Structures are given as C-alpha cells and as structure tokens.
Amino acid sequence: xxxxxxxTGHRAANDVLIESLKRLDYRxxxxxxxxxxxxxxxxxxxxxxxxxxxxxxxxxxxxxxIGHTRWATHGKVSKENAHPHLSxxxxxxxxxxxxxxxxxxxxxxxxxxxxxxTSQTDSEIIAHLIEEEYKGNLEQAVSSSLKxxxxxxxxxxxxxxxxxxxxxxxxxxxxxIGVGDNENFFASDVTALLKFTNRVIYLDDGEFCIVTxxxxxxxxxxxxxxxxxxxxxxxxxxxxxxxxxxHFMLKEIYEQSDSVQRVLRGRVSEIDRSxxxxxxxxxxxxxxxDSIHIVACGTSLYSGMIGKYLIEKITNIPVFVEISSEYRxxxxxxxxxxxxxxxxxGETADTLGALKKAKNAGSRTIVVTNVIGSTAARIADGxxxxxxxxxxxxxxxxxxxxxxxxLLLIALKIATIRKELGSDExxxxxxxxxxxxxxxxxxxxxxxxxxxxxKHLKDATSVFFIGRGVNYPLSLxxxxxxxxxxxxHAEGFAAGEIKHGPxxxxxxxxxVVAIVTRDATYDKIISNxxxxxxxxxxVIAIADEKDTEIEKHADFVLRFPTNxxxxxxxxxxxILQLLAYHVAKLRGCSIDKPRNLAKSVTVx
Numbered sequence: 001x002x003x004x005x006x007x008t009g010h011r012a013a014n015d016v017l018i019e020s021l022k023r024l025d026y027r028x029x030x031x032x033x034x035x036x037x038x039x040x041x042x043x044x045x046x047x048x049x050x051x052x053x054x055x056x057x058x059x060x061x062x063x064x065x066i067g068h069t070r071w072a073t074h075g076k077v078s079k080e081n082a083h084p085h086l087s088x089x090x091x092x093x094x095x096x097x098x099x100x101x102x103x104x105x106x107x108x109x110x111x112x113x114x115x116x117x118t119s120q121t122d123s124e125i126i127a128h129l130i131e132e133e134y135k136g137n138l139e140q141a142v143s144s145s146l147k148x149x150x151x152x153x154x155x156x157x158x159x160x161x162x163x164x165x166x167x168x169x170x171x172x173x174x175x176x177i178g179v180g181d182n183e184n185f186f187a188s189d190v191t192a193l194l195k196f197t198n199r200v201i202y203l204d205d206g207e208f209c210i211v212t213x214x215x216x217x218x219x220x221x222x223x224x225x226x227x228x229x230x231x232x233x234x235x236x237x238x239x240x241x242x243x244x245x246x247h248f249m250l251k252e253i254y255e256q257s258d259s260v261q262r263v264l265r266g267r268v269s270e271i272d273r274s275x276x277x278x279x280x281x282x283x284x285x286x287x288x289x290d291s292i293h294i295v296a297c298g299t300s301l302y303s304g305m306i307g308k309y310l311i312e313k314i315t316n317i318p319v320f321v322e323i324s325s326e327y328r329x330x331x332x333x334x335x336x337x338x339x340x341x342x343x344x345x346g347e348t349a350d351t352l353g354a355l356k357k358a359k360n361a362g363s364r365t366i367v368v369t370n371v372i373g374s375t376a377a378r379i380a381d382g383x384x385x386x387x388x389x390x391x392x393x394x395x396x397x398x399x400x401x402x403x404x405x406x407l408l409l410i411a412l413k414i415a416t417i418r419k420e421l422g423s424d425e426x427x428x429x430x431x432x433x434x435x436x437x438x439x440x441x442x443x444x445x446x447x448x449x450x451x452x453x454x455k456h457l458k459d460a461t462s463v464f465f466i467g468r469g470v471n472y473p474l475s476l477x478x479x480x481x482x483x484x485x486x487x488x489h490a491e492g493f494a495a496g497e498i499k500h501g502p503x504x505x506x507x508x509x510x511x512v513v514a515i516v517t518r519d520a521t522y523d524k525i526i527s528n529x530x531x532x533x534x535x536x537x538x539v540i541a542i543a544d545e546k547d548t549e550i551e552k553h554a555d556f557v558l559r560f561p562t563n564x565x566x567x568x569x570x571x572x573x574x575i576l577q578l579l580a581y582h583v584a585k586l587r588g589c590s591i592d593k594p595r596n597l598a599k600s601v602t603v604x
Contacts, residue, residue, distance in 0.1 A: 002068065002069065002070055002083075002096075002097040002188065003021060003024025003067075003068065003069040003097075003187075003188050003189065003192065004024075004066075004067070004068055004095050004096075004097055004154060004155075004156055004175065004186065004187060004188040005017055005020040005021060005024065005066065005067040005068075005156075005185070005186065005187050005188075005192050006065070006066045006067075006095075006156035006158075006166045006168060006185060006186035006187070006211070007020070007063075007064065007065055007066075007166075007183070007184075007185050007186075008063065008064040008164065008165075008166055008183065008184055008211060008212055008213045009063060009180060009182055009183020009184065009185075009213045010063065010182050010183055010213065011063065011183065012059075012060075012061075012062070012063065013034075013036050013060075013062050013063050013064055013065035014034070014036060014057070014059065014060045014062070014065070016065075016185075016196065017034045017036070017065050017066070017067035018034070018050065018053070018054050018067070019195060020067065020185075020187065020192040020193070020195075020196075021034075021050045021053075021067050021068075021069050021192075022050050023189075023191045023192045023194070023195070023392075024069050024187070024188065024189060024191065024192045030047070030048075030070045030077040030082075031045065031046065031047045031048065031069075031070045031077055031078070031079070031081070031082035032045070032046060032048075032049075032050050032052075032053045032067070032068065032069040032070065032082065033045035033046070033053065033067065033068055033082045033083050033084055034053070034057070034065055034066065034067040034068075034084070035065055035066050035067075035084040035086075035093035035095075035158060036060045036062040036064070036065035037062050037064050037065065037158055037160055037163045038060055038061040038062030039061070040160055041086075041090065041091060041093060041158070041159075041160040042060060042062075043084050043086060043090075043093055044056065044057040045079045045082040045083075045084075046079065046082070047077060047078065047079060047082070050069060063213070064158065064163060064164065064165075064166065064213075065158065066084055066093060066094075066095045066156045066157075066158055066166070066186075067084075067095065068082070068083035068084060068095035068096075070082055070083060076120065078119075080118055080119045080120075081119045081120055081121050083095045083096065083123060085119065085121065085123055085124040085126070085127045086118075086127055087127045087128060087130065087131035088114075088115055088116055088128065088131060089131065090160075091131075091159060091160040091161060092127055092130050092131050092134065092138075092157065092158070092159050092160075093127065093157070093158050093159075094123065094124075094126045094127040094130065094155055094156070094157050095123075095155065095156050096123035096126055096153055096154070096155045097153070097154045097155075097173045097174075097175075097188055098151060098152035098153035098154060098155075098171070098172065098173040099122060099151050099152055100122040100123070100125055100126070100149055100150070100151040100153065101150045101151035102149070102150040102151065103122035103125045103151075106125045106129065106148065106149070107125055110125070110128045110129070110132065113132065115128045115131070115132070122151075125149075126145065126149070126153070126155060126157075129145035129148060129149070130142055130145045130157060132145075133145050134159070136161070138157065138159045138162050138165055138167050139165075139167050139208070139210050142155075142157055142167045142169060142208060143169075143208060143219075143223060146169055146171075146208070151171075151172075152171055152172035152173045152349065153169065153170065153171050153172075153173055154168075154169075154170045154171075154173035154174060154175035154188055155168065155169050155170075155175075156168045156175075156186045164212050164213070165210060165211070165212055166184075166186060166210075166211040166212075167208065167209070167210055167211075168186045168203070168208060168209045168211065169203075169207065169208035169209070170203045170204075170205060170206075170207065170208075171205045171206060172205060172349065172352065173188075173347075173349075174188055174189065174345075174347040174374070174375060175187075175188060175203050176188075176189070176190055176193075176200045176201065176202050176203065176373070177200060177201040177202075177203065177209060177211065177216060177218075178190075178193040178196065178197045178199070178200055179197060179199040179200065179201060179216065179230055180196060180197045180199070182213055182214060183196070183213050184211045184212070184213060184214075184215075184216055185197065185211075186209075186211065189345075190233050190371075190373075191390045191392070193233075194233065194390075198232055198233040198234070199230050199231070199232060199233075200230070200231050200233055200373065201216070201218070201228050201229070201230055201231065202228070202231065202373040202374075202375075202378070203218070203228075204375070204378065205375075206220060206221030207219065207220055207221070207226075231372065231373045233372075247393065247581070247585075247591045247592050248391075248392040248393040248592045249393035249395055249397060249485070249577075249581055249591050249592055250581055250591075251393075252391055252392070252393055252397045252398045253397050253398070253444075253574065253577050253578060253581065254444060255388075255389070255398050256397065256398045256401050256440050256570075256574060257437040257438075257440040257441050257444070258437070259386075259387070259388045259389070259398040259401070259402050260401060260402065260405060260436050260437050260440065260570065261437050262387040262388065262389075262402075263386060263387060263388075263402045263405045263406060263409070264405070264409075264433055264434065265387075267409055268409070268430045268433060268434070269430070270427065270430050270431065270434070273423045273424075273426050273427045273430065274416070274426070275409055275412045275413045275416060275426070275430075277384060277409065277410070277413055278382060278383070278384065280381060280382035280383075281366055281382035281383070281384055281410075281413075282413065283382070284338060284364050284366060284381055284382050285338075285410065285413050285414050285417060286417055287338075287364065288336075289317055289336075289337075289338045289414070290317075290336040290337060291317060291318045291319070291320065291336070291337045291338075292311060292317055292318070292319045292320070292337065292338045292339075292340060293319075293320045293321075293322055293327070293331065293332075293337050293338070293339045293340070293363075294307055294308060294319060294320070294321045294322070294339075294340045294341075294342065294407070295321075295322045295323075295324050295327045295331070295339060295340070295341050295342070295351065295354050295355075295358075296321075296322075296323075296324060296341065296342035296343065296351060297323055297324040297325060297348065297350050297351060298396070298480075299344075299395075299396040299399075299400050299477060299480060300342035300343060300344060300348075300351075300396075300400075300403060301321065301323060301324075301342070302400070302473045302474075302476050302477040302480070303342060303400050303403035303404050303407065303473075303477075304321045304340070304342050304403075304407070305321050305472075305473035305476070306404050306407070306470055306473045306474065306569055307319070307321075307340075307403075307404065307407030307408070307410075307411075308320075308321050309469060309470040309473075309566060310404075310407060310408050310411050310470070310566055311407065311410070311411040311414070313411075313566065314408075314411040314412060314414075314415045314420065314421065315411055315414045315415050315418065315420055316420060317414065322354075324341075324348065324350035324351040324353070324354045325350040325353075325354075327354045327357075327358075328350060328353045328354040328357055331354070331357075333357060333358050333361035333362075333363050334361065334362075334363065335361075335362045335363060335364075337363055337364070338363075338364050338365075338366065339355075339358045339363045339364065339365050339366070340365075340366045340367075340368060340407070340410070341354065341355050341358075341365065341366070341367045341368070341376060341380065342367075342368050342369075342403055343367065343368075343369050343374075343376050344369065344370050344371075344386075344391065344396060344399040344403075345369070345370070345371055345374060346367065346369040346370070346371040346374020346375055346376040346377050347371075347374055347375055347376070348376075351376065352375055352376055352379070355367070355376055355379055355380060356379065359379060359380075359381075364381055365379075365380040365381045365382075366380060366381065366382045366383065366384065366410070367379075367380040367382075367383040367384070368383070368384045368386065368403055368406045368407065369383060369384075369385065369386065370385065370386045370387070370388050370391065370399055370402070372385055384406050384409070384410065386399060386402035386403060386406055387402070388402050392592065393591070393592045394484070394485075394592060394593060394594055394597050395481055395484055395485050395577075395580070395591075395594070397577050400477065400573065401570050401573055401574070404569060404570065404573075405433070405436075405570070408429075408433075408567075412426060412429055428564075432563055432564055432567050433567065435563065436563070436567060436570050436571070438561075439560075439561040439563060439570070439571045440570065440571060440574055442561050442571075443560060443561070443571050443574045443575055443578070444574065444578075446558070446559070446575075446578075447578055447582075449558070450558060450575060450578045450579055450582055451578075451582040451585075453540060453556055453558060453579065453582075454579055454582035454583040454585075454586055455586065456511060456538060456540065456556065457482070457488070457511055457540075457579070457583045458486075458583050458586040458587055460488055460509065460510065460511050461488070461489060461509070462488070462489045462490065462491075462505065462510050463479070463482060463488055463489070463490040463491075463510065463511050463512070463513065464479075464490075464491060464492075464493060464498070464502070464506065464510060464511070464512045464513070464532075464537075465478040465479045465482075465490065465491070465492040465493070465512075465513045465514075465515070465576075466492070466493050466494075466495040466498060466512060466513070466514050466515070466525075466528060466532075467492075467494070467495060467514070467515035467516075467525070468494060468495050468496065468519075468521040468524060468525050468528075469517075469519060469520075469521055470517075470566050470569050471515040471516075471517060471525075471569075471572070472492070472493075472494040472495075473492075474492075474515055474569055474572055474573060474576065475492035475493060475494075475513075475515060476492035477492070477573065477576065478490075478492060478513060478515075478576035478579070478580070479491050479492035480492075481576060481577055481579075481580035482579070482580040482583060484594050484597060485580055485581070485584040485589055485591050485594050486580060486583045486584040486587050486589055487587070487589060487594075487595070488583065488587075495514070495521075495524070495525050495528040496524065496528065498528065498531070498532070499531060503531075503535065506532065506535045506537060507535070507536065507537070508535070508536030508537055509537070510537050511537055511538050511539075511540065512529075512532050512537050512538070512539045512540070513539075513540045513541075513542065513576075513579070514528070514529050514532070514539055514540070514541045514542070514554065515541075515542045515572055516529075516541050516542065516543040516544070516547065516550055516554075517543075517544060517568060517572075518544050518546070518547060526549075526553055529541070529553045529554060530553065533553070538555045538556070539553070539554045539555050539556075540554065540555065540556045540557075540558065541553070541554035541556070541557045541558070542557075542558050542559075542560060542572055542575050542576070543557055543558070543559060543560070544559070544560060544562055544568070545559040545560065545561055545562055546562050558575055558579075560572050560575060
C-alpha cells in the first residue's frame, strides 16, 4: 500500500517527486502530497490522482523533498489525512507506509503534552514523536521515536532546520535507497526510480539511513553503521510505460509471450533435456521432501492452486495450498515439509509474516517472486525469480502466468531428481513449454473476438465461472479478474459443486463461463453445462481448438490452442484476462486502478 519517494540532489525536487509518484500510483491513489525544503518547508496535498496535485502546486524552488501517494487505512480520504504529515511547529514532515498499532496510546500521551493533531491517521503520530525528541539532530530524534512505535513502517523524514538531509527507516514495510551521481533517493518501490537510476540498496527490518545528495549512511537497530551492497536493476524504464497501449493491464497481457520466454530462458535445455534452477533452490529440492505447502494470497494463491495440480501429477508428492493470512497463525509448520511462498512483489505483508513463522519453525523455504532484492527473497532459503519486469496494473496478469510456469519448473526438477520422469518425458515437457509463447500470440490475435464476446457479460449483475481439475483454480482467477476491474459480482466454482448450493443463485440472467479441456473429466463438464443450460443461462465455453463437440452444448465458444500436460492453462488464462479487460472497458471502469485496491498489500 501507499507509495513513498524522497529526493535530494541537483534537480528540482518538485519535478522528481511528481514524476516518481506517477510511477507509484498503483500503490495508492486516494490522495497525494509533497513536501519540499527551499527557503523553508512547504507541503502541498490533494485528494485524487497525482495529476490533481501536479496541477495545483506552484513551481517550488528546492532540491530536497518527500512525496506520498495514499491508500487509506486509518482515516477517511481527505486532504487532512493525506501525507506528508507535519509537526506542530511545521518544521518536520513525514511520509509513512504501514500501520502503527499503538497509535491511540501514543496520541493520548502527546496530546497531554500539548501536541495538536490535524488528521485521523496513525501516521501523524510519527511527526509529533520526532518533534518531541528533536534536539538539533534529526537522525537521533527519528531513532528515539521509532523505539516507542509498535507496528510496521517505512518512513522518510525531513526537517527545515537540517535542509540537506533525508532520514529513512523501515520495519515490515518496503523501503529502498536509490543511488545516483550527486543525488540520492528513497522509494517504496524501484519502479519510482527507474527514470533516474538503476542502482539500489535494499534496507532490512530495523535499519535506518541518513541520505544527503552525496552520502549514504546506513545503521542497524543497534545504531551501528553497516555497509550494504548496491544492486543493479535490469528492468528497462520503458517497461514501466504504456508504450502506446490504452492501459497498463492490456500492455502486460500482451507482454506475456515475452515474459513466459524469460521464465524459461537459461532454465530449460532441449539439448541436455534438463531443468536448471538456482543452486540454493536445487539443494533444497534434493533433500527428502514428504510434502509441499504452497502459501500465498490473492492471484498468487490461485497460481499456487494450479501448481498443486501440476506438482502432484508430475512428482506424486502431496501438496497443500494455504492462504498466507491463515497459515501465518494456524498452518502446520515442520522440518519435513518444503514451503513455497508466492508473492509478486516480495513484500506482501501476510506472506512475509507466514514466511517468517515457517523459518522460525525450521521449515525449508522457497520464494517465487518478481523482485530480486525483495524482503521475501532475502529471508527465504532460496528463491526463483519470475523475471517479468515491472507490472503496473493492479490486476496481476503476466506475473500470474509466470508464477504458474515457475511452479511447473520446480515440479519438473523434483521429478528429475526423484526419477519420476525419464529423459524423453522431460524433453516432451520442454518442447511444449517452448511452444507456449506462440500459443499466447495465437490467443492475442483473437482479442477482437473476445471483445465481442464481452458484450454478453457487460450488463450482468453476476457471472459464474466453472471448471474441473486445473480449470477450477483457473475459474477462480477468471472470476477474480472480472470482479476486481469490472465491479461485476463473479464467482468461480468446481463444476461438480454447483449443484451443491450455487444453483440457488443461478438464473437465466446469470451468464456462465465454462472452461472445457479434453481430459478425463470432459464428459462430466459437458454434463455440468447441460445442468446449467436447463436453468436458462447463456454459456460461454472456453474450449480446445480441436474440440468438435462443444458447439452442441454451449451458446458461444472461445478457442485456445491445443497443448498437453496441463499446459493449456496458460493460454486459457490469457483468454480470461482479455475477457475481463474488455468487459471493464465496455463498462467504462478504471482498469489499471480499480477502486479500493492497491498493487502491493504491505499492511496486514
């Protein structure tokens, strides 16, 4: 949640902050604000999009400042609750991402000391704490204040009396340092920095940092200065731009033929008939594995559910899929299980909490993530990068398909180690994997037809998605995509379950999207479609291009290219994504930034 930027250097801070906030608005877009130190500290805030802020502020002289785009947690959406928050003397400004759990107690103590609050947020507490502790040294005041705080935070602080300095700190919320030439940055996400630098340093929990335009000093929770390495981000700045597409989501759907190739590149070899994963991951997979737990939330949870079908089919190892927020408190954690955590950002609060609990219990842990320096990647025993590049649209697309394939590669590696598959079978999988980018392009060529099909859904108040086997979690994902960007109520069901309750909600005005593959359950899903049709709804089938019977049973058909070994799930996913996109577009919805949602959920 929430986007943070801090800058000090040779450029106009106003321009840098606004440009960076535009790159962060997928983290929150309820309101935004900036604070700049020129002749004095000036703060400007607006409700709504970054453009509202950009058009309302004057040209401010100053080369140091902070900015924030908000996703509301404590307090309604208002100018007063927008960041930055100020101290009573208006000399200290703070931007914050996270939740201060003991803010009510702290607020009462500060009010008793005469502090006056202007917002309903927990974040404002930090500015007043620092003011109370300030004795002419900002970093000491920040350090003392943070010792009183319980909860999660990423903060950047500036002070009018020390106009050359930014102070940042983190605990359970992401914060990175951008390293430049005669300039330095703080940000909650590297995408904010890509226009200015690709050199970053990742802060860990309990660390804080003092930044000037030409120096960076990092300290641990014991106030001991430490050295940390720079990381080079290989993402291209242009990857974070729309590049002529009307929405980031559509651009990222179309990028999947490339992102799939990046997942496979260097990891599959037709010549050697082998799967290669990072050394630490292979060591973990070579250990005896009694069971695998996949832990995730949201879209990542559904990719994990697909992974369960893939891994169990290929390796015969039992797989359990857990919701991060539940597993953290209730899941079984032991040394005999391998636990795979799925998180696009590597900063998802629920998943990080679950990962830490598993590590403390002695479980072996692997993270599948898109961000190389993320907190999850640093905590886990090993990690697999999806290598998708930045994903800006709130609705996950290319990261979902890359997560599925990453789990498949893990399954194939385990099967190789355990000799569950022979050389010829591995070769067949590799050949089919390498054909997926072509098949995605084949689906993308049907975009106009899918857009036409979307007309049958755009006025619905509720839509059912049904499937069997691996198509059940695909149904869940299809329903999620539709509901989050078009605001149509949608539910995914295992097709055999709809007679056990969901039929009560089915009317002739409830369209049903049925995912049909030519597997052992083909006759059963056809029967399920018949049961649906008997209740009057129209059925849109997503079916194999070689299925010659489906038109007899469905009202409309969308085709996916034939593949084997459950790999058609990738092409089906792209159809579901395009269908949701076109429905949302027909309804005039805010596709990249759906209401009440943010890209990376970094608070529990």
